[in-house]
Amino acid sequence: MATMTAAQKREQARTAYDAFLRACPTNQLLDRLSDKWVSLVLAALSSGPMRYSDLSRKIAGVSPKMLTQTLRALERDGLVTRTVTPSVPVRVDYELTELGGSLAQLMTAVKTWAETHFDEVHAAREQYDAGNAAAS
Amino acid sequence: MATMTAAQKREQARTAYDAFLRACPTNQLLDRLSDKWVSLVLAALSSGPMRYSDLSRKIAGVSPKMLTQTLRALERDGLVTRTVTPSVPVRVDYELTELGGSLAQLMTAVKTWAETHFDEVHAAREQYDAGNAAAS
DNA sequence: TGAGGTAGGCACCTTCAGGTAACTACTTCC
DNA sequence: GGAAGTAGTTACCTGAAGGTGCCTACCTCA
Numbered sequence: 001m002a003t004m005t006a007a008q009k010r011e012q013a014r015t016a017y018d019a020f021l022r023a024c025p026t027n028q029l030l031d032r033l034s035d036k037w038v039s040l041v042l043a044a045l046s047s048g049p050m051r052y053s054d055l056s057r058k059i060a061g062v063s064p065k066m067l068t069q070t071l072r073a074l075e076r077d078g079l080v081t082r083t084v085t086p087s088v089p090v091r092v093d094y095e096l097t098e099l100g101g102s103l104a105q106l107m108t109a110v111k112t113w114a115e116t117h118f119d120e121v122h123a124a125r126e127q128y129d130a131g132n133a134a135a136s
Numbered sequence: 137m138a139t140m141t142a143a144q145k146r147e148q149a150r151t152a153y154d155a156f157l158r159a160c161p162t163n164q165l166l167d168r169l170s171d172k173w174v175s176l177v178l179a180a181l182s183s184g185p186m187r188y189s190d191l192s193r194k195i196a197g198v199s200p201k202m203l204t205q206t207l208r209a210l211e212r213d214g215l216v217t218r219t220v221t222p223s224v225p226v227r228v229d230y231e232l233t234e235l236g237g238s239l240a241q242l243m244t245a246v247k248t249w250a251e252t253h254f255d256e257v258h259a260a261r262e263q264y265d266a267g268n269a270a271a272s
Numbered sequence: 273t274g275a276g277g278t279a280g281g282c283a284c285c286t287t288c289a290g291g292t293a294a295c296t297a298c299t300t301c302c
Numbered sequence: 303g304g305a306a307g308t309a310g311t312t313a314c315c316t317g318a319a320g321g322t323g324c325c326t327a328c329c330t331c332a
Contacts, residue, residue, distance in 0.1 A: 029250035029257065034170035052279055061157070063321055068280060078260025088329060089278045099256055106249050113242050114165035120235055121165065124214025188309055199291055204310060225299060225308045
């Protein structure tokens with residue numbers, strides 16, 4: 001029975017995890033929030049509504065595919081609104097909803113934490129790296 | 137000059153992005169925080185110190201590799217402490233530092249947001265999906 | 273008149289994060 | 303004496319996220 005220990009345990013653990021953590025709606029939202037581009041788009045939009053091309057310029061490193069994908073996800077979750085103005089060249093504006101705004105505030109709080117404690121983290125890193133190098 | 141438009145622009149954009157956003161220390165910390173396992177480990181440790189195997193059981197879905205990797209990263213950033221007790225089988229305890237605790241509180245705030253607004257998000261999703269299906 | 277901008281969609285292709293499995297050294301329990 | 307647990311490390315491999323290029327359709331400006 002030695003052959004099934006690892007596999008079986010893994011299987012059991014996975015099942016337990018699915019039931020215990022994966023099914024938790026909070027976790028699903030957390031996953032969404034931890035997306036790389038979501039925070040950037042949220043930050044960009046927190047200074048007011050923007051058009052698609054404005055966003056792609058402001059965030060710069062984002063590919064059109066990812067930008068569209070991220071915006072669709074945020075729109076689906078009711079965090080941003082997508083307003084199409086059927087003018088001469090079709091113009092599309094994206095804007096934070098109230099819900100999105102409240103989330104953006106939270107992200108700002110996290111950002112503030114990062115800014116406040118960055119020096120501590122940085123010091124810890126240097127100390128860790130130095131200790132690591134010396135220990136060898 | 138038509139051949140360089142896309143490539144050149146992309147290059148420029150990438151450079152601008154690197155200088156403008158990637159170099160921002162806050163962004164680096166944000167990246168760390170948005171890690172999938174970091175939040176889970178933080179949540180697990182917020183209820184008190186735990187041993188390696190305790191963590192691997194509690195979080196379940198995590199592989200030993202990812203757990204070690206996550207813990208090392210957190211330790212390096214001064215968010216958790218790693219205490220080795222050279223007892224009979226080497227025993228290792230992980231515990232949140234003060235810094236880690238403050239971050240865990242922030243994550244809890246985000247979690248609270250997610251719990252509070254989950255129904256709104258869920259409603260938005262259903263509406264979006266329904267509208268999408270009907271529109272076709 | 274054709275090049276460029278606006279708002280993406282589609283398909284391919286690469287990369288790398290993360291999973292899996294196997295191994296270590298030491299000890300204790302059966 | 304060997305199987306199992308503790309705390310990992312290492313090498314290998316896959317799958318999915320994300321990047322890139324190419325396409326549309328319409329309009330305007332040089």
